[in-house]
Amino acid sequence: MASTIGDLGEFGLIARVTARFPETDDVILGPGDDAAVVGAPDRRVVATMDVLVEGAHFRRDWSAARDVGHKAVAQNCADVEAMGARPTALLIGLAVPGDLPVAWVDGFTEGVRAECAAAGAAVVGGDTVRSERIAVSVTALGSLDGGRAVTRSGARAGDSVAVTGPLGLSAAGMELLASGVEEEAVEKAGARAALDEHRRPGPPYGAGPRAARAGATAMLDVSDGLLQDLGHIAEASGVAVDVRRSALAPPPGLAEAAALLAGYGHRREAADYMLAGGEDHALAAAFPPGAVPAGWAVIGEIREGRGVTVDGRAPAPSGWDHFG
Amino acid sequence: MASTIGDLGEFGLIARVTARFPETDDVILGPGDDAAVVGAPDRRVVATMDVLVEGAHFRRDWSAARDVGHKAVAQNCADVEAMGARPTALLIGLAVPGDLPVAWVDGFTEGVRAECAAAGAAVVGGDTVRSERIAVSVTALGSLDGGRAVTRSGARAGDSVAVTGPLGLSAAGMELLASGVEEEAVEKAGARAALDEHRRPGPPYGAGPRAARAGATAMLDVSDGLLQDLGHIAEASGVAVDVRRSALAPPPGLAEAAALLAGYGHRREAADYMLAGGEDHALAAAFPPGAVPAGWAVIGEIREGRGVTVDGRAPAPSGWDHFG
Structure with missing residues (x-):
């Protein structure tokens, strides 16, 4: 054989x-x-x-x-x-x-x-x-089954910015693996979801076509880190994106993973992983106000201008570049 | 920069x-x-x-x-x-x-x-x-622009087997390179086409859809060697394929390449490269008798039975396997 x-x-x-x-x-x-x-x-x-x-x-x-x-x-x-x-x-x-x-x-x-x-x-x-x-x-x-292709370039000032799918877990999971944290310790800390999501990201299947039907003006998959990816929408649409940090609700296990990682010298909050972590394969989109479908969390808004801010301020550099 | x-x-x-x-x-x-x-x-x-x-x-x-x-x-x-x-x-x-x-x-x-x-x-x-x-x-x-997809499985006994595009040159070109023959010597021998075809195979663009319209019953691209690829048609169609060696007209430069390679210990005729050489990216197809379109050379026929023969006899093993 x-x-x-x-x-x-x-x-x-x-x-x-x-x-x-x-x-x-x-x-x-x-x-x-x-x-x-x-x-x-x-x-x-x-x-x-x-x-x-x-x-x-x-x-x-x-x-x-x-x-x-x-x-x-x-x-x-x-x-x-x-x-x-x-x-x-x-x-x-x-x-x-x-x-x-x-x-x-x-x-x-x-x-x-x-x-x-x-x-x-x-x-x-x-x-x-x-x-x-x-x-x-x-x-x-x-x-597209007769529907509209949602590109990155249709966001307009006043639109809501929303996400669906878990953010930050994949990056935290990779950091747990890179830090050599035992799987048993991860399990005990309640941070298992971070490893699972790193190994098997679970995109919210069906959410893309539903968002298109709901009127999404711009959409992308979060692969390089939320802020960096929202930067692609900002650039393609000729708008600014502002994210409200307080609106980022950590998915189950992320705060636990961040707390565990703090013991290994990684002093970042759950929200940091959500803003900068890569390979989430959640979806981020802009919707006209009031059009955000169920299952999406509003995390910010589209404004006149350019670039991405968090609570109105420029964020620290983030995302990753496989050739960097 | x-x-x-x-x-x-x-x-x-x-x-x-x-x-x-x-x-x-x-x-x-x-x-x-x-x-x-x-x-x-x-x-x-x-x-x-x-x-x-x-x-x-x-x-x-x-x-x-x-x-x-x-x-x-x-x-x-x-x-x-x-x-x-x-x-x-x-x-x-x-x-x-x-x-x-x-x-x-x-x-x-x-x-x-x-x-x-x-x-x-x-x-x-x-x-x-x-x-x-x-x-x-x-x-x-x-x-397919409304046309029929031509698979490997439609060949019927009595069909003609035909090819379009240069066969054998790519394999001869690779052998010239592997044997370390100087490009100048290749040029002088009139075998330049072998190197060119190895480096830049030129599929006969447009011939595929034309063959479909002409009624091709089975077709594939010659990538693993003509005999091996015809074997895929034989197997998928449940037929035998017989190739007439005398019908294989070497493309310009192939006989010259074979002659040059003979001096490096490769004692194969032009027809051998056409039968066994890989990466030709010519097309081979079966057509009902009389339906073979212009630009295709008839090289054999489909018969009842199974497997591929050359002039009615089993050929030597050929083709290559990237894991072999």
């Missing part, structure tokens, strides 16, 4: 990865040919791609293979949702070392399958190649 | 890669938001992904950055053509070392731009990340 990818071979690996992915009504022709054919009911397709590299975006000692599969799918589907679209199909490129245990690929595949089920999307294709480190590239396709 | 990718930073790199890509009529929303929106005129989108890794799929000492850009786009667009579709949009994931000269990215981008222009496709998105080795993942989208 094959125990490493090298034993399995390229075609064996492809067969193993694509096997047992359920198809959906959006799939006209699934994996196995030169290309797939996916439905685009309103004559438009939303498309986005992210690449995850071992070391930079995940560590095998911090995340199980299944977590990496979940995360790779989640962060791409969050980008589709952020346009106001519904994820329909994914293509997955998997670059793996020849000595990688087949069990890793099986775990990864299971994570992909489970997250696809949560997102309502199907895997329709991909590629497998050999490389020294694991790298995963995911393309997600989506359908 | 930034001279390496590390100097440029992630957002600088994205801006540099996406700048100056011309848009096309298929692009509804181009790069710069969470996702792009691409037209799908007949409510279907064709989608395929390939990953190229430095060392396995290209070498920086054998291929210029611009060549890699051409090749990454060409091999994906060939997959779209092989469905009978027209390439419309690409997403490009670029994983690069921090110490990579910016000039490499500029060259790569220029190759992508030029090949997209040849294919009629636009770059609508992508991602850039840091990695130790260069890896390029490309997703190509396409439109």
Whole structure:
């Protein structure tokens, strides 16, 4: 029986990865040919791609293979949702070392399958190649189902700024892992959610299309840190964004994680993680006043001007740059 | 001025890669938001992904950055053509070392731009990340424009097997590079086309949709070697494929390359490269007798049975497996 990818071979690996992915009504022709054919009911397709590299975006000692599969799918589907679209199909490129245990690929595949089920999307294709480190590239396709694409550029002064999905937990979780805090201590402190969210961010599926229907004027997925991402809306829309720090209600476990991290020299409050932490894959959007749908928390407003402020003041530098 | 990718930073790199890509009529929303929106005129989108890794799929000492850009786009667009579709949009994931000269990215981008222009496709998105080795993942989208998707599974006994596009040159070109033959000697021998085709495979753009309209019953792009790829048609269609060796007309430069390589211990005829060489990105298809369109060379026929034969006999093992 094959125990490493090298034993399995390229075609064996492809067969193993694509096997047992359920198809959906959006799939006209699934994996196995030169290309797939996916439905685009309103004559438009939303498309986005992210690449995850071992070391930079995940560590095998911090995340199980299944977590990496979940995360790779989640962060791409969050980008589709952020346009106001519904994820329909994914293509997955998997670059793996020849000595990688087949069990890793099986775990990864299971994570992909489970997250696809949560997102309502199907895997329709991909590629497998050999490389020294694991790298995963995911393309997600989506359908606007006749609705409006919500870009970053439509925010207007007077709009409310709102978020849905947990903020700050992923960054706190990464800091817990980087600080070497034992999982038992995390559990005991009630901060388990931070590790979970770092390993398997859970985008609020369905919230994107609902926000579009509610009249969102601008929307994006929070991947680089809330303030940095709101800066993209400010710039694209030609407006200023002001965030009210007191409006940031920490998700369960975040205050506990911050308190635990204080003992490891990280003296930041829960709100700091919410403002600057990355890889949340929550959604942030601007809505006309009164149009904010249920499930979204208003955290600030759009004003005339430019840039992002917190309580009217310039925030400290934040966010991260993978090349910095 | 930034001279390496590390100097440029992630957002600088994205801006540099996406700048100056011309848009096309298929692009509804181009790069710069969470996702792009691409037209799908007949409510279907064709989608395929390939990953190229430095060392396995290209070498920086054998291929210029611009060549890699051409090749990454060409091999994906060939997959779209092989469905009978027209390439419309690409997403490009670029994983690069921090110490990579910016000039490499500029060259790569220029190759992508030029090949997209040849294919009629636009770059609508992508991602850039840091990695130790260069890896390029490309997703190509396409439109069937109301036509039929040509899969691998429709070939019927009595169909003609035909190819369009140069076969064998890419593999011969790689062997010339691997054998350390000086470019001057290649030039002098009249085998330049082999190096060119290895570095920049030129799929026969437009031939895929024309073949679909002509009634192609099965089609694929020749990427793993003609015999191996015809084996995919045989298996998917439940038929046998017989190739007539005498029908394989070597493209200009291939016989010259084979003759030159004979001096380096590679005793193969031009037809051997055509049968077993990979990365051609020509198209192979089955057509009902009499339906083979202009520009295609008939090289064999579909029969009852299974497997692939050459002049009725089993061929030697061929093709390659990146994990083998």
